[in-house]
Amino acid sequence: MKSKKHFLLLSLPVQSHINPTLQLAKILTRSGANVTYATTTTGLGRLGALPTIDGLSYATFSDGKEHNGTLILDDYLAVLKRVAPQSVTKLLQDLSTKGTPVTFIVYTVVLPWVAEVARDINLPSAFLFIQCATAFSIFHRFFNSQDGLHDGVHDISPDVSVQLPGLPLFTCKDIPDFVFRHNQYYSSMVPVLQEHIQTLEKDPNPFVLVNTFDALEGDIIKSFPNMKLLAIGPLLPSAFSDGNDLDDKSFGGTLFKNPNNYLTWLDSKPDESVIYASFGSIVQLQETQKEEILHGLMTSNRPFLWVIRDINEEEVKSMKLNNGIADELGFIVPWCSQVEVLCHRSIGCFVTHCGWNSTVESIIGGVPMVGCPQFSEQKTNINMVEQVWGNGIRVKENDEGVFGREEIRRCLDIVMGEEEKGKEIRRNAMKWKCLAVEAVKEGGSSHNNVKQFLEM
Numbered sequence: 001m002k003s004k005k006h007f008l009l010l011s012l013p014v015q016s017h018i019n020p021t022l023q024l025a026k027i028l029t030r031s032g033a034n035v036t037y038a039t040t041t042t043g044l045g046r047l048g049a050l051p052t053i054d055g056l057s058y059a060t061f062s063d064g065k066e067h068n069g070t071l072i073l074d075d076y077l078a079v080l081k082r083v084a085p086q087s088v089t090k091l092l093q094d095l096s097t098k099g100t101p102v103t104f105i106v107y108t109v110v111l112p113w114v115a116e117v118a119r120d121i122n123l124p125s126a127f128l129f130i131q132c133a134t135a136f137s138i139f140h141r142f143f144n145s146q147d148g149l150h151d152g153v154h155d156i157s158p159d160v161s162v163q164l165p166g167l168p169l170f171t172c173k174d175i176p177d178f179v180f181r182h183n184q185y186y187s188s189m190v191p192v193l194q195e196h197i198q199t200l201e202k203d204p205n206p207f208v209l210v211n212t213f214d215a216l217e218g219d220i221i222k223s224f225p226n227m228k229l230l231a232i233g234p235l236l237p238s239a240f241s242d243g244n245d246l247d248d249k250s251f252g253g254t255l256f257k258n259p260n261n262y263l264t265w266l267d268s269k270p271d272e273s274v275i276y277a278s279f280g281s282i283v284q285l286q287e288t289q290k291e292e293i294l295h296g297l298m299t300s301n302r303p304f305l306w307v308i309r310d311i312n313e314e315e316v317k318s319m320k321l322n323n324g325i326a327d328e329l330g331f332i333v334p335w336c337s338q339v340e341v342l343c344h345r346s347i348g349c350f351v352t353h354c355g356w357n358s359t360v361e362s363i364i365g366g367v368p369m370v371g372c373p374q375f376s377e378q379k380t381n382i383n384m385v386e387q388v389w390g391n392g393i394r395v396k397e398n399d400e401g402v403f404g405r406e407e408i409r410r411c412l413d414i415v416m417g418e419e420e421k422g423k424e425i426r427r428n429a430m431k432w433k434c435l436a437v438e439a440v441k442e443g444g445s446s447h448n449n450v451k452q453f454l455e456m
Contacts, residue, residue, distance in 0.1 A: 013043025296408025366433030
C-alpha cells in the first residue's frame, strides 16, 4: 500500500505569510495528505485559533530569537540563516524517527536556505511565493544570475523600467521599492530575494507555487520555460472560495484579537454601501496620514468600517467624539476577519495598502479597490489592478508623499459613483470574482494544479 505523502510547510510568524501557508496546509490535508506546519519557536505560541484537522499537525524551528531578543531586521535575518537550517534539519530527523518522514518541503519568502536543507537530504522542495506572479517575474528580472538588472556593484537607476510579456511597461513607481539603495529595507531584502532566485536556478527541478490563478496572470506563469510555476490560488478559506467547507471562514493562526462586533453593524447597512478601510498587519500609518484618511472617509458621506491596528476602545471613543462621527456613519476596530468583511454584501469599496493577500481577498469578494500603496510590491499590485485588471483605482500622493483627503474622496466618488468609469470598475471586480471562484472549484485551473502538485 502506498504511504501517504507528508508535507512540511514553513513560514515566519508574520500574518501575511501565515494566512496563505495555513490555507495551503488545509487544502493539502483535505486532499488526503499529512501536513506539518512549522513556524518559529517563539512564534507558534502567539498564533490563535489554529485549525484542527485530522492529518494537520504543528511544529517549530529556532530562529535564534529565544536567545537574542529583539533584533533589527538585518541582524535577525543573519541569525535566522545561521541557526534555523540546523533546527529544521533536526525537525526533519525527529519526524522521521517518529515514523512520519517528510516527503516534500514547501517554504515561503525570506526562507531561501530551506531549499538547500532539502537538497542536502535529497528531498524535493517548492517555493510558495505569496505575492503575485508579476512581482516574482520582476524579482527574477532583477536578480537572476544571467542578465539580472542588479549586479551587486552598481546602484539601480531611478529611471529603470521593466517590460514583461503582455503587460504595460513598469517604471520605477510601479516596481518594488526595496530594490533601490535609498530604501530602508534594501540591505535586508535584496540579498534574500537574490538568494531565492539563484537558489531556484541551482535546483535541477525548480518549482514555485504562486498564490494566483491562470486567468489573472497566465501569461506571466507561462513565461518561465526553465522553471515550473503553478498557480494554485486564491488561497482563501473554503466558505468564500470553492464552497466545499462552509465552516471554513477564517485562515486560523491569527496574531491579533478579533472583536467580531462589526458584523452586526455591517448587517444593518444596504448592499454595496459601506467603505472598508484597512492597511494590513505591518504598515504603521503616520498621524498625518490617519487624519487625511479619516476626513476623506467622512466627507464621502458613506458609512465606513476602518481597521486601525491595536487601537483601544478609549481611543476609538475619543476619535469619534472629537470628529463628530456618529455610530451609524463610522465603525472603527483594531482588527477584523478581513476576508469575511470583504465577502459581506454591504461592502462597496476597499481602501487598501494593496498587499497581495488583501488584493486577492478583494478579488474573491468582488469588491473594487482604492489603492494607497505603502512599500514593497504594493505599487506593483495597484498598477496591475488599475492598468491591467481594471478593478480599482490608485490614489495619487501629494508632494509630501501623503494621500490627501480630497484625492481619497475623489477616488471614492469614482469607484462608488454612477459615472461610467465607476460602473466599469465594479463590473470588472465582479468578473474577476467569478473567474477566481471558477479557478478553485473542481475542474478549475488552480484545483487541477493542486492535484498535479499532489501527484508529483
